[in-house]
Amino acid sequence: MSKVLLISNDVIGKQMAGPGIRTWELAKLLAAEHSVTLLTPTKTDLQHPGLSALVSTQDCVRRNADTHDVVIGQGQILSRYPFLFGHSIVKVIDLYDPSPIGYLETTPPTTISGQLESHHALVREHYNYLRAGDVFLCASQRQWDFWVGMLMAAGRINPVVYQDDRMLRRLLIVAPFGVPAQVPVHRRRVLKGVWPGIEADDVVLLWGGGLWEWFDPMMAVKAMSLVGRKRTDIKLFFMGVKRPNAAVTTSHTAEQTIALADQLGLTNHLVFFNDWVAYEDRENFLLEADLGLNVHRDNLETRFSFRTRMMDYIWAGLPIISTEGDPLSDLVKEKQLGLTVPCGDAEALAQAILQAADVPAIRQTWKHNCLETARGFSWDRVFEPVVAWCRSPIQAKDKEYTDLWSSCVQASRNWPRHAWQYYLQRAIHHYRVTGMRGLASRVISWSCGK
Structure with a gap:
């Protein structure tokens, strides 16, 4: 048994987004056989047997790093707590979200x-x-190829590592975003006949997550305008517009999408917007919907993404309509989980929606295929290599023979105790991306030591 420290860079609670969900599910699995401490940016309202949860501050992270064998988190934890660079604790860096x-x-x-x-x-x-x-984690084979190139450029793929592991499977582990092993259960009505404007016999198209810049929700709204000319019983429901993390403001894409729906007269008629659905409540929405929608732009982010909302659709047996280009849209084609359409083609999307809505029998086939596919993505399966590795965590062998480790230690010593350079860089970035409101929220969280 190892003492494992998980540090989340995102909120973990009843309402949470992808990074928080992934950390929470991994923490629960590890707690079954390891001693686990979970550090979160704000106090969590979730509990799990054998798992200790604390609010992450500089002192708290430093204290726990001294008493644990291994730390797991996304790379940002090293920037927020730069003393970890030179700390002897074994580090697992989760790269499932290639943020650059x-x-x-x-x-x-x-x-x-x-x-x-x-x-x-x-x-x-x-x-x-x-x-x-x-050790590093990624979400797909396509991401694995990307990060291998980055690791090579960083000097981490070298003779010492290669001779020990020629396919690098112990250096870079593929651990996709997963789904619960138990099937979802419908506990209460939330949409059909309940949500104002959505009737009991409507066909509900669900957008199962946030409206971030790499998605194309405006294409979905335009498609619904076309759909509405032929059928008014098909409704599009956006499950989450405002992210649970208060430091992340509503995206420009969300604002533009709502404005477009208002302009076309679709809001609360054919298109509906919700703030955010609680994690434990999402299955009610998924099970009442008839189709899951995933619409993104044709760009580099799409190619290396791993859409968490798509995994929820598959888990709930919700047939999918997706634009092409990412690994999971390839899975939709391969496993016959729904339909795919070209990026940027609102007319093709409208036709796909009408086609799927018109033939319930085909949707039943897609539903069955989704449920079968979900079995291979249960959290215990996708994280099994991580849980197994934590049984005997060791530092990477190349750190014994190269100056990579010492250079990282030296770099960390050049950071003052409170890492003001990091916060200055991030403040500039947050101001440019989210404006003064977003910067103010972030500064408040920093001032609390988070």
Whole structure:
């Protein structure tokens, strides 16, 4: 048994987004055979046997790092707590969300020099994460290829590592976003005949997550405008607009989508917006819906993404309509889980929605295929290599023979105790992306030591 420290960079509670969900599910699995401490940016309202949860502050992280064998978290934890760079604790860095690519989609309309400054700062941070980590996690084989290139550039793929593990499966572990092993249960009515404007016999199309910049919810709204010319009993429900993490403000894409729906006269008629659905309540929405929608843009982020909302659809047996280009839309085609359409084609999306709505029997076949596929993505299966590795955590072997580790230690010593350079860089970035309101929320969280 090992003493495992998990540090979440996102809120964990009754309402949470992908990063929090992933950390929470891993913490529960590890707690079954390891001693687990979970550190979260705010006090969590969730509990689990054998799992100790604390609010992460600088002192709390430092104290727990001294008493645990291994720490697991996304790379940002090293920037927030830079003393971890030089700490002897074994480090597992979760790279399932390749944020340097995602941030390219959130680049604000400022000067090109400002954009480049923010981008290169983020890339440099990830370069340091790759040098400091002992083991890395990613979500798909496509991500694995991407991160292998980054690890090579960072010097972490070298003769010492390669001779010990020629396919690098112990250095970079594929651990997809998963689903609960138990099937979802419908406990109460939430949409049909309950939500104002959604009738009991309507066909409900569910958008199962946030409206971030790499998605194309405006294409979905345009498609619903076309659908509405033929059928008014098909409704689009956006399950979450406001992210649970108060430091992350509503995206520009969300605001533009709501404005477009208002302009087309669809809001609360054919298109409905909800703030956010509690994690334990989401299955009620998934089980009442008839189709799950995943619409993104044709870009680099799409190619290397792993859509968490798609996993919820598969878990609930919810047939999927998705734009093409990401690994899970390939899975939709391969396993016949629904329909795929080209990116940016609102007319094709409208036709797919009408086609799926018109033939309930086909949806039943897709539903069966989704449920069969979900079995291979249960959290206990996707995280089994991580749980097994934690039984005997060891530092990466190349750190004994190269100067990579010592250079990381030296870099960490150059950071003052409170890492003001990191916070200055992040403050500039948050101001450019989210404006003064978003910056103010972030500064408040920093001032509390989070």
